[in-house]
Amino acid sequence: MSASFDFDGRVVLVTGACGALGSAVCAAFDDAGATVHATDVVDIDSDDSLLDPDRVEFHRGDLTDEGDVECVVEAVADSAGRLDHLANVAGTWMGGQPIDETGVDEFETLLNVNLKTAFLASKHALPHLRETEGAIVSVSARASLEGGEGDGPYRASKAGIRLLTETLAEENRGTVRANCVMPSVIDTPANREMMDYSEEWVDPADIAEVFLVLCSDATGPTSGAAIPVYGEA
Template sequence: MSASFDFEGRIVLVTGACGALGSAVCEAFDAAGATVCGTDVVDVESEDSLLDPGIVDFYGGDFTNEGDVERVVDSIADAHGRLDALANVAGTWKGGQPIDETSLEQFDLLFDVNLKTAFLASKHALPHLRETEGSIVSVSARSSLSGGEGDGPYRASKAGIRLLTETLAEENRGTVRANCVMPSVIDTSANREMMDPKEGWVDPADIARMFLVLCSDATSPTSGAAVPVYGEA
């Protein structure tokens, strides 16, 4: 059984657009007919970018900086006249140390990139999303459901995404839907370099399709959900 989505005429903002998952989300929305606005601290033309610059309107910006966030969101709204969906994909992972050996710099990095970016993007996108009765989809993690050894700040930052999502859903009930997805290990080249690949790892494209589902009319009653997207991983 197959499913198709039509986002023609919809404007979608994707943060972390140059990464493995962000670029897959951009590709999925582009294939569904949306106008995709991508943003990242990485330049789309650099060798570190995995994103095809031809499928997005790209806006460079550091989404840990509120001035950059406001500039990018306002520029998109001015250029396109609306905003229908926000995909909070920007994120990073660091770990390996117990809490008493974790540096403040690493803690700040994880909360800045994983949680602050989603908070600031949501804050500034909400006025536009309310006008279109749009959607927010953010990236939490399976590991946010419990404590664990060696990556506590990462887990805590991703747990914050779940609580931010529930708060956004509650505060905007009936106008803007907010949900998040919970991957485990995603099948990316970077993860394959760090770890031996496992058969159950999930392809970024499969997770990207869940963004389409959660932003579509097929899930109109769904808000405040944390959706597992970890397959057998």
């Protein structure tokens, strides 16, 4: 069974757009007919960027800085005249040591990149999303469901995404939907290099399809959910 989506006339902002998942989400919305605006602290012309510049309108910004976030969101609204969907993809992973050996700089980086970016982007996008009765989709993680060894700050930051999602859903009930996805381990070159992982890897393109589902009219009644995306059933 296949599914297709028509986002013609809709405008989406994707954060963390230059990475493997962000670029896949941009491509999926572009294929579905949306006008895609993308933002990242990485420049689109950088060797580290995986984003196709022909698919998006790009706005460079540091989403841990509220001033940058406000400028990016207003630039999208001014350019497109509306904002229908926010995809909070910006994130990172760090870890490998227990809490008593973890530096505060690592803790702060994970909270800033994984949680603060989603908080700030949601905060400034909400006035525009309320006008269009839009949707927010953020990225949590399966690891956020329980404690584990060696990556406590990462798990805490991703658990924060789930609670932020539930709060956004509750505060905007009937106006703006908010959901999140919980990948197991995303299949990226960086993750393959860093991790010895024996379970199912999840293709970024497959996760991007779930973003489309959660922003579509097919999930109109769904808000405040954390959706598992663990690989093949």
